[in-house]
Structures are given as structure tokens and as C-alpha cells.
Amino acid sequence: MTAPSNAARDLLMGDGSSKLTLEYFAIEGLAEQVRIALSVASVPFVDDAFPPSEWEIRKPKTKHGQVPEMKLPNGTLITDSGAMLRLAGEADASGKLYPIDDVLARAKIEMVLGLVGDLARAWRPAIYLGMRPEKFGHPPKGEWKDADDVVRKIRESFLADDLPRYMGYFADMIDENGGNAYLTGENLTIADISAYQQIAYFTKGIADHVPKECLEPYPEVLAWMKRVEEHPGVAAYKAGKAAK
Ligand SMILES: N[C@@H](CCC(=O)N[C@@H](CS)C(=O)NCC(=O)O)C(=O)O
Incomplete structure (x- = not known):
């Protein structure tokens, strides 16, 4: 039996030429659950954790004036920590974090x-x-x-x-x-x-x-x-x- 395809994993891993980036303040806050889920799912990511002093410059560049923001290897922007958490869970190759077919x-x-x-x-x-x-x-x-x-x-x-x-x-x-x-x-x-x-x-x-x-x-x-x-x-x- 062939392994089921994991579209979320393919999306988050890309072709290996670039990594997913997660942008958030350099605190745990709303992004930490996403960082943990990505790590448990073995999805490599760039943790763009920035100091609060940079927020004034970064805020206008965000889609909704808030973070976290996730940029996928194919350039797609994901907003909202809940969406990111579910994507990370679905990308887990063991299928345990957020089971695709259960x-x-x-x-x-x-x-x-x-x-x-x-x-x-x-x-x-x-x-x-x-x-x-x-x-x-x-x-x-x-x-x-x-x-x-x-x-x-x-x-x-x-x-x-x-x-x-x-x-x-x-x-x-x-x-x-x-x-x-x-x-x-x-x-x-x-x-x-x-x-x-x-x-x-x-x-x-x-x-x-x-x-x-x-x-x-x-x-x-x-x-x-x-x-x-x-x-x-x-x-x-x-x-x-x-x-x-
Ligand atoms: N629903 C969003 C909420 C994001 C959110 O509230 N972000 C806060 C930090 S925890 C933020 O960017 N605040 C800065 C601001 O509003 O200027 C999510 O879960 O990602």
C-alpha cells in the first residue's frame, strides 16, 4: 500500500529550496504553539522573532496589522495562529498531531x-x-x-x-x-x-x-x-x- 499523500506537508516543506518563515514578536505569545507544532511535525522553519522596537516598521507591512504571519515556501501568506496551528498539525508525517483521515x-x-x-x-x-x-x-x-x-x-x-x-x-x-x-x-x-x-x-x-x-x-x-x-x-x- 502506498503512503497517503500529505498535501499540507508538501505545502509547508516546498521543494527544499526555501523554508517557511514565521514572523512574530520575540516572545512566546500566540506564535509559540505554532513553533512547537512545526517542530514536532519536523517542518523546518525560519523563526523571524523580532524585538517590539521593530513593530512600528513591520506593522504596516502586515496584512491585518498584526502577527503572527507565516510565509510558505511558495510565497503564500497565512494569517491567524489557528490556521497555522492546523496546517502544522496536518503536515505531521506520523499523522498524529491533527489526523487527516480521522x-x-x-x-x-x-x-x-x-x-x-x-x-x-x-x-x-x-x-x-x-x-x-x-x-x-x-x-x-x-x-x-x-x-x-x-x-x-x-x-x-x-x-x-x-x-x-x-x-x-x-x-x-x-x-x-x-x-x-x-x-x-x-x-x-x-x-x-x-x-x-x-x-x-x-x-x-x-x-x-x-x-x-x-x-x-x-x-x-x-x-x-x-x-x-x-x-x-x-x-x-x-x-x-x-x-x-
Ligand atoms: N487572530 C489572530 C490575532 C493576532 C493578534 O492579536 N496579534 C497581536 C499580538 S498577540 C498583535 O499583532 N498585536 C499588535 C497590534 O495589534 O498592534 C491570530 O490568532 O493570529
Whole structure:
């Protein structure tokens, strides 16, 4: 039996004369899940990670005034991290990251990606209120005297209500898959990569009022995160990054 053709892999790999380029700020942000998925799928790429100081010059050159942007070897531009994540998953030669021919497996992955989107949406006011208060009807940053107090309250409310609710859903998924595997089954998929990036963020101590220990009440989630980090493809990506 001949191996099934993988159109996504052909598209992302090109003829080998040039590599795909991923343009994003030199932070993890929305592009990190794509970087990890490309690495796990063994798709070589140029990581065009730029400092925030270059944004003013780069922004007008982007299609929608935002990044990430992906340029395929054939010159095609891909916008939106979700589209990039799915393409990277589909390009995985092992067929595990985002199975091309398993409709139910993909539906399960999409359900998790949707839930990751819901978690991100629940967190968004807590982050943007501090960054762009004028968008929420408050005085601009620097002029709004109650900013710290209000941001603290909204983050505490997220930690008290939203985080436990979503961590409960993720813990259930882990249990439903035997407690020792991934979110949708025995294989790591783009759903794990995306959920991992979103959830690990809360353990980094980057956001004021969100303690690094906030996931300690959810040992199943922490154990699953460790399994994601120890997946050979993810571990290789992280080791390569640490060595830079
Ligand atoms: N839906 C887009 C959202 C992209 C997006 O919001 N990018 C932000 C960075 S995370 C950006 O470029 N912000 C800069 C700006 O708006 O000036 C995606 O998922 O790729």
C-alpha cells in the first residue's frame, strides 16, 4: 500500500529550496504553539522573532496589522495562529498531531481548541484592562489612578471562578483518557500543544496577582503538562530554544 499523500506537508516543506518563515514578536505569545507544532511535525522553519522596537516598521507591512504571519515556501501568506496551528498539525508525517483521515479524532481536537479559546476569552479582560484601559471606558494607562486595584480584583475573580472551572474540565478530559495520556487520547495533538501554551502561561509568574503556584490544586493538569513537556518532539524544541 502506498503512503497517503500529505498535501499540507508538501505545502509547508516546498521543494527544499526555501523554508517557511514565521514572523512574530520575540516572545512566546500566540506564535509559540505554532513553533512547537512545526517542530514536532519536523517542518523546518525560519523563526523571524523580532524585538517590539521593530513593530512600528513591520506593522504596516502586515496584512491585518498584526502577527503572527507565516510565509510558505511558495510565497503564500497565512494569517491567524489557528490556521497555522492546523496546517502544522496536518503536515505531521506520523499523522498524529491533527489526523487527516480521522474525522472523530479531529472533532475531539476541535472541541479542545474551542475550550482553550473559551479559557483565553475568560482571561482576556484581566490582561487588556491593564494594557489598554481606554478600550474599556477608563482613563488611559498612567492616568487611571485605580488601575492597580481594579486589575487586581478582576484577576482575583478569574482565579476564584474561571480558572477552577476550566481546570476541572481539563482534568476530566485527562481522566476520561485513562489519566496517563493526552487530552484527546493516547497521542499528543495540536489540542495538547495549544492547551499547554495557554495553561502554562499562568504558572510563569508573568501576570501580576497570578501566583506561579495557582495550578497546584490541579495535580492531574500538572502531570499532563509534564507529559507534554517530556514528549520527544516538544522536549527537543525546548532544548533547542534553551541552547540559543
Ligand atoms: N487572530 C489572530 C490575532 C493576532 C493578534 O492579536 N496579534 C497581536 C499580538 S498577540 C498583535 O499583532 N498585536 C499588535 C497590534 O495589534 O498592534 C491570530 O490568532 O493570529
